[in-house]
Amino acid sequence: MPVVSILQQSPVQTVDISGFKIHVKRDDLLSDYFSGNKARKFAYFLDNDFPRIKKIVSYGSVQANSLYSLAALAKLKNWQLDYYVNRIPSWLKTNTNDDILGNYGGALTLGANIIEVNDDEIANHGNNLDDFMLNKAGHLTHEDLFIPEGGRSTLAQYGIEQLAQEIDEYCQQASIKQAYIMLPSGTGTTALFLQTWFNQQNSPHQVLTCACVGDGNYLQKQFAELNNNSKHWPTILATRKKYHFGKLYPEFYQMWKQLKDETTIEFDLLYDPLGWQVLLHFIKSHAESHIVDRGIIYIHQGGLVGNQTMLPRYQRKYSNTTHR
């Protein structure tokens, strides 16, 4: 494994998109292995020693960015990673050549132990992988470190507060008094701990997000599990229609391509197309109040390893539109 370097602080780049000036916090540049949000969520584990631990136990989607970063964390610490998944799609199993690694292939290369749990095993322990894992977590030893799906844990607060501080410092330098800070959510952990920190500092910055996994109600439930004081919850912007996480939508590819053409920055294909679509709609629908002048920051949370498998899927499905 090459040396893992993690930047102390991520830069901010100002871009023009659809004629609007947006400040992009480039967390994607933090590290190749812990890009974006994983560098923040796993900072606590990277910065501390855990002498008793020998193994990480976690679970989630086989295409998750957290799988790749957990594999890197385990490798770095000389631990084993047992990562439970419900299903490995056959197109992915056969697609792990050196060119197209993605999160799954990359994690295998880093030595991850990816365990496919079948429906019968899950049914024996409840309704879903969450129940199955809850049961599993009850039987772990003191040598095992259990990390919930997507790093959704209060331990993530440590690294996310560093991100909040960096944004606060940037706003002071750039004379932004009341920023809108946009980031698309999965578990909502990053958005929630950002807004909590700003509130605790009595800072007027407002965190905006959208639900990429499930809907707004599901995201609020996720917030409530980490902090039941709804005063600290970020503002959830509605999506135009119901999107299923991980599915392909031509408008997502078009948004991704527009971002690449207009900013030269590559964003991820799972979260960012929806995040930008919702943000641009928000800006346009508040045109009369000139909210762009207030200062809008978009957090690029990385996830580009996943594009290695998402991009060929888009090209296969919409080959006549994706080459334009």
Ligand SMILES: Cc1ncc(COP(=O)(O)O)c(C=O)c1O
């Ligand atoms: C690239 C990217 N963007 C956004 C998210 C969503 O983050 P959260 O689960 O903290 O809402 C993730 C997931 O961790 C991610 O990998």
